[in-house]
Amino acid sequence: MDKCILLCRNCHAELHHKIFQKDIDAKRQERNFDRNNNKLCNKNKLGNSPCLICGKINKENLKYCSEECFHISTRKIDWDNINLIEELKIKSISKLARELNCSDNAINRRLKKLGLK
Numbered sequence: 001m002d003k004c005i006l007l008c009r010n011c012h013a014e015l016h017h018k019i020f021q022k023d024i025d026a027k028r029q030e031r032n033f034d035r036n037n038n039k040l041c042n043k044n045k046l047g048n049s050p051c052l053i054c055g056k057i058n059k060e061n062l063k064y065c066s067e068e069c070f071h072i073s074t075r076k077i078d079w080d081n082i083n084l085i086e087e088l089k090i091k092s093i094s095k096l097a098r099e100l101n102c103s104d105n106a107i108n109r110r111l112k113k114l115g116l117k
Contacts, residue, residue: 077102079110 048057051065053072064070077100084107087096097104111117 077106084111084114085116 048059049061049063050057051069052063053069054065056065058065064073082100091099093104093107097107100107108117
């Protein structure tokens with residue numbers, strides 16, 4: 001307990017801000033440093049990178065080619081590989097939800113989106 005200092009919330013935040021600000025500034029400097037030209041660069045290099053979902057080549061250095069691919073990437077459940085109609089013939093919505101580790105409301109929303117409910 002000899003090494004501990006009792007600080008209020010604001011003083012504690014200031015203490016950590018000073019410590020972490022140095023690390024953040026160093027990381028920013030490292031990230032913006034272009035090692036090939038030995039100078040600071042303001043922009044990322046543009047390149048042809050493939051979309052992470054469909055594999056289509058992007059003109060810009062982006063992860064996804066469209067908003068549709070981005071929204072597919074944010075899904076927690078891969079609905080494309082699940083046949084809801086066949087699964088719901090065998091199981092109830094709540095049992096299927098437990099197996100997929102989601103809520104039954106998520107399954108109901110998917111059924112509504114597909115026009116099945």
